[in-house]
Amino acid sequence: MAPLTFIPRLSGLRAGHAFGFLGAAFILAFGIMVALVALDQQRVLEATARLQEQTVPEIIRYQRLARNLEQLRQEGERVFSAGTPQARQQAMFVVTLVASHPSVLEHKEAADLARQTERFLIDVVRHSARDAQAFAASYDEWQRLAGRLGILVDDVSIQGINLATADLTDVAGAMRLARYKLTAALLVVSLFLVVFLFLVRGHLIHPLQRIDRALSSLSVDRPAPEFRPSAMVEIQVVEEAIGELHASLLENEVARHALEKLANKDGLTGLMNRRHFLQTADTELQRAQRYQRPVTVGMADLDFFKKLNDTYGHAAGDAVLRAFAELANEMLRQSDFVCRYGGEEFAFLFPESTLVEAEKLAERFRARCADYDIRIPDGRLVRVTLSMGLADASACPIEVALRRADEALYMAKRQGRNRIVLADASGTVA
Numbered sequence: 001m002a003p004l005t006f007i008p009r010l011s012g013l014r015a016g017h018a019f020g021f022l023g024a025a026f027i028l029a030f031g032i033m034v035a036l037v038a039l040d041q042q043r044v045l046e047a048t049a050r051l052q053e054q055t056v057p058e059i060i061r062y063q064r065l066a067r068n069l070e071q072l073r074q075e076g077e078r079v080f081s082a083g084t085p086q087a088r089q090q091a092m093f094v095v096t097l098v099a100s101h102p103s104v105l106e107h108k109e110a111a112d113l114a115r116q117t118e119r120f121l122i123d124v125v126r127h128s129a130r131d132a133q134a135f136a137a138s139y140d141e142w143q144r145l146a147g148r149l150g151i152l153v154d155d156v157s158i159q160g161i162n163l164a165t166a167d168l169t170d171v172a173g174a175m176r177l178a179r180y181k182l183t184a185a186l187l188v189v190s191l192f193l194v195v196f197l198f199l200v201r202g203h204l205i206h207p208l209q210r211i212d213r214a215l216s217s218l219s220v221d222r223p224a225p226e227f228r229p230s231a232m233v234e235i236q237v238v239e240e241a242i243g244e245l246h247a248s249l250l251e252n253e254v255a256r257h258a259l260e261k262l263a264n265k266d267g268l269t270g271l272m273n274r275r276h277f278l279q280t281a282d283t284e285l286q287r288a289q290r291y292q293r294p295v296t297v298g299m300a301d302l303d304f305f306k307k308l309n310d311t312y313g314h315a316a317g318d319a320v321l322r323a324f325a326e327l328a329n330e331m332l333r334q335s336d337f338v339c340r341y342g343g344e345e346f347a348f349l350f351p352e353s354t355l356v357e358a359e360k361l362a363e364r365f366r367a368r369c370a371d372y373d374i375r376i377p378d379g380r381l382v383r384v385t386l387s388m389g390l391a392d393a394s395a396c397p398i399e400v401a402l403r404r405a406d407e408a409l410y411m412a413k414r415q416g417r418n419r420i421v422l423a424d425a426s427g428t429v430a
């Protein structure tokens with residue numbers, strides 16, 4: 001038997017490589033997504049920190065400035081509305097304080113306007129004592145200044161709010177981006193999982209199921225399993241191995257049959273051997289007895305075989321035994337059995353034959369044998385005769401039937417050989 005060789009075809013992908021590549025591609029894509037999301041998170045963190053550390057103090061500064069400008073405007077108003085010079089002086093004092101407040105001074109526009117306001121009000125207060133009319137007339141001028149102060153208060157407030165809005169917009173933008181990227185990452189994961197499961201199902205699970213089915217139904221009685229071409233080398237190798245396994249099963253079966261035949265055959269004549277004949281005959285007898293069918297057994301022996309051996313040699317004796325076997329195969333029916341029982345002795349089984357029917361067959365065979373020329377190795381022709389005993393086997397075990405046939409054979413020898421003798425039903429020989 002040829003040894004099993006598993007040679008993988010090289011056309012295909014190795015499952016390990018394919019899934020490794022897929023996994024690496026996934027890790028790369030997912031890693032990039034996570035890195036991008038992490039960058040956005042970083043932006044959010046930075047913007048939040050900036051909001052806390054820079055923007056909020058800045059907003060507070062703007063609010064303080066707005067409050068001071070508003071107070072400057074209100075105190076200026078009090079300068080005009082004050083009923084007494086003391087009250088006016090007090091308001092003026094507050095105006096001077098507010099105009100020189102650091103929050104005002106560090107804002108150029110506010111500092112300019114505050115200085116202008118302070119100077120204007122100082123002039124107004126200075127002239128108010130002497131010229132009440134001019135004091136009243138300067139109120140229009142003050143209204144314009146107060147209006148500018150009001151506008152600056154609004155501007156400063158809006159600037160503070162704008163600072164916070166810029167940072168918050170930045171945070172919101174980064175978070176929105178992070179959300180999109182996270183969604184994209186989840187989509188990539190889902191897509192990968194779907195593709196991965198689809199590939200695993202198509203290229204591993206289904207082929208493995210087919211392999212499982214093929215292995216569980218692998219038998220010499222069935223044709224070799226056929227597989228759909230697989231893209232995976234590992235699967236191809238297993239499928240080829242199953243094909244080779246099936247081929248070796250067939251070879252083993254053929255070898256087993258050949259061995260069985262050899263074990264059942266006689267080496268010299270090719271007839272059934274005694275062991276196999278007894279098994280076969282036993283089965284036949286059981287069948288015949290179960291269905292009450294006739295069956296007959298016979299024991300035959302070549303006459304004066306020792307003399308033939310002594311005269312022509314052992315090789316001639318062997319040639320005669322082979323020729324006798326050929327003749328038996330030729331003369332008997334398909335359904336009859338003959339075996340070399342031992343030496344020059346042969347056993348017969350005639351299924352579906354009564355003793356009388358078997359006798360007719362045996363007689364024809366005996367007569368043919370008697371005038372059958374057998375060529376021995378030295379080229380000469382010889383003839384042999386045979387004696388046979390027949391016994392009914394339809395109602396007794398094979399051993400009993402053969403013993404009775406052997407007794408009948410013994411009688412045939414005693415009565416002069418070259419004849420058929422029947423054992424009657426009681427076991428006595430006719």
Ligand SMILES: Nc1nc2c(ncn2[C@@H]2O[C@H](COP(=O)(O)OP(=O)(O)OP(=O)(O)O)[C@@H](O)[C@H]2O)c(=O)[nH]1
Pocket residue numbers: 268301302303304305306307309313314315316317318321342343344413417
């Ligand atoms: N050539 C050959 N001879 C064998 C073989 N087996 C047995 N014999 C011979 O067959 C002969 C049997 O002789 P016997 O038992 O005396 O019987 P016979 O000479 O046939 O005499 P009867 O049976 O009384 O007619 C012996 O000489 C055995 O050696 C064999 O395989 N080949």
